[in-house]
Amino acid sequence: MSSRYDRAITVFSPDGHLFQVEYALEAVRKGTTAIGVRGTDSLVLCVEKKSTAKLQEPRTVRKICKLDSHILLAFAGLTADARVLVNKARIECQSYRLTVEDAPSVDYVTRHIAGIQQRYTQSGGVRPFGISTLIVGFDLDGTPRLFQTDPSGTFSEWKAAAIGRNSKTVSEFLEKKYPEFVEENKQVKETGRASVVSGEGGDETEEITTEDHVVKFAVRALLEVVESSAKNIEIAVMKAGQEMKLLEEEEIAKAVASVEAEKKAAEEARKPPAARADPGGAAGSSQPPTTSGQ
Amino acid sequence: MDSIIAVVGDGFVVSAADCTNARSIVVMKEDVDKVMELDHHKLLSMAGEPGDVVQFTEYIQKNVHLYELRTGIPMSTTAVASFTRNELAKSIRKNPYSVNLLLAGYDPKTGPELYYLDYLGTLTKMPYAAQGYCSYFVLATLDRYYRSSMSLDEALDVMRKAIQEVKVRFLINQPKFTIKVVDVNGTRTLESF
Numbered sequence: 001m002s003s004r005y006d007r008a009i010t011v012f013s014p015d016g017h018l019f020q021v022e023y024a025l026e027a028v029r030k031g032t033t034a035i036g037v038r039g040t041d042s043l044v045l046c047v048e049k050k051s052t053a054k055l056q057e058p059r060t061v062r063k064i065c066k067l068d069s070h071i072l073l074a075f076a077g078l079t080a081d082a083r084v085l086v087n088k089a090r091i092e093c094q095s096y097r098l099t100v101e102d103a104p105s106v107d108y109v110t111r112h113i114a115g116i117q118q119r120y121t122q123s124g125g126v127r128p129f130g131i132s133t134l135i136v137g138f139d140l141d142g143t144p145r146l147f148q149t150d151p152s153g154t155f156s157e158w159k160a161a162a163i164g165r166n167s168k169t170v171s172e173f174l175e176k177k178y179p180e181f182v183e184e185n186k187q188v189k190e191t192g193r194a195s196v197v198s199g200e201g202g203d204e205t206e207e208i209t210t211e212d213h214v215v216k217f218a219v220r221a222l223l224e225v226v227e228s229s230a231k232n233i234e235i236a237v238m239k240a241g242q243e244m245k246l247l248e249e250e251e252i253a254k255a256v257a258s259v260e261a262e263k264k265a266a267e268e269a270r271k272p273p274a275a276r277a278d279p280g281g282a283a284g285s286s287q288p289p290t291t292s293g294q
Numbered sequence: 295m296d297s298i299i300a301v302v303g304d305g306f307v308v309s310a311a312d313c314t315n316a317r318s319i320v321v322m323k324e325d326v327d328k329v330m331e332l333d334h335h336k337l338l339s340m341a342g343e344p345g346d347v348v349q350f351t352e353y354i355q356k357n358v359h360l361y362e363l364r365t366g367i368p369m370s371t372t373a374v375a376s377f378t379r380n381e382l383a384k385s386i387r388k389n390p391y392s393v394n395l396l397l398a399g400y401d402p403k404t405g406p407e408l409y410y411l412d413y414l415g416t417l418t419k420m421p422y423a424a425q426g427y428c429s430y431f432v433l434a435t436l437d438r439y440y441r442s443s444m445s446l447d448e449a450l451d452v453m454r455k456a457i458q459e460v461k462v463r464f465l466i467n468q469p470k471f472t473i474k475v476v477d478v479n480g481t482r483t484l485e486s487f
Contacts, residue, residue: 059366066363090363094356 006124024151027130031076033164036134038146039185039214043136043238045074046218048226064236068093076164077131106137110147118153132163142240166225188213296341297428300396303449306477307398307406312468334480336399341425343392350391371399375409383415394425432456
């Protein structure tokens with residue numbers, strides 16, 4: 001009787017595709033967006049929160065999971081599949097600590113999760129997990145690490161990554177802006193200040209911590225594809241040697257507001273001088289561009 | 295041969311354990327830490343077979359941590375005591391662990407608690423307790439001097455009397471004792487005496 005469930009579900013197509021795995025990736029593409037960014041000494045996971053129903057307890061609808069005291073995971077795709085995989089990973093972390101008496105490295109945990117995902121593409125009677133994961137954490141020597149896995153079981157390390165809905169758009173943004181961001185983050189680490197885009201176009205800097213700087217960058221990336229509201233966003237920040245911090249709604253709202261303000265100011269700065277709105281006047285006046293200063 | 299003693303005070307529990315590892319006529323180590331920090335608000339003092347003791351208590355520690363990661367809530371002292379006793383009870387008829395424990399914890403809801411567990415799967419909550427040969431001497435001292443809701447200084451005084459009894463009357467030489475306290479602020483180590 002059980003022999004009927006021994007046959008593999010994931011088999012090759014004539015042209016070398018594993019369609020089940022590709023369909024699983026489709027499921028991932030339908031999931032809410034998750035972004036991970038690696039700064040010089042901090043890591044940020046920024047995820048789009050599916051709006052919780054009014055009667056739901058928000059505490060139980062979390063997309064960022066703690067795997068161990070120093071490792072976090074965010075996912076995109078089927079929540080139930082994620083729950084199972086996260087549970088397996090948590091057990092493995094404690095098992096590693098029991099036998100090796102050391103915290104597992106982010107690489108080890110990622111390898112373990114990816115290994116499980118791959119096994120489910122090559123076993124009888126099972127289907128692949130419908131999730132991609134972003135795994136962040138600090139190694140024993142304090143280096144921040146960000147890894148990504150997907151339903152096929154492949155994994156790789158990233159400086160910044162996005163999964164889920166509109167991940168392509170976000171990835172493009174991250175690719176474009178990451179080099180400049182990482183330079184600035186190094187500066188922030190040394191000076192404690194970062195430049196701020198303001199309407200006056202002057203050389204303004206603000207006092208900011210490296211973690212907050214990474215948070216702002218991650219939020220900027222997420223706002224490319226998500227409606228800007230603190231209720232839609234969940235952010236977790238990790239700094240070496242510290243417990244992870246899930247930002248409160250007010251902190252998220254503050255970051256979103258500051259990013260929105262900078263975006264607006266940058267847009268204003270880009271407009272030709274004559275078409276710029278008067279300070280205090282109506283923004284976005286639809287004056288036709290004048291011939292001067294073009 | 296391990297000497298483990300614990301006393302509940304006003305908002306805290308103080309745990310003491312000797313630091314000697316000896317076998318037959320040889321003393322192997324004088325700096326063993328027999329009071330494990332199970333989590334930020336629990337101390338597990340262990341006595342018994344050297345290998346079993348470490349294997350069993352580390353296994354408990356990792357499972358307690360796993361529970362906290364899975365649920366986001368730390369286990370209560372009572373829950374840890376029940377879980378540990380259950381593991382001991384399972385093991386006695388299958389794969390016996392020769393381990394005797396004193397679990398001291400601080401719960402914000404119930405305050406300081408002390409549990410006595412032995413290798414058979416016994417579990418009982420006590421205001422003061424001891425494991426090992428030292429209990430023959432120390433329980434009498436504690437019976438005489440213990441009062442409920444003592445301050446830390448008073449409790450340490452009682453502890454000092456108990457340890458002194460061990461040093462004077464117990465055949466095995468145990469010069470050093472680890473003293474740890476768990477209270478609302480978590481666990482901390484005090485100067486040994």
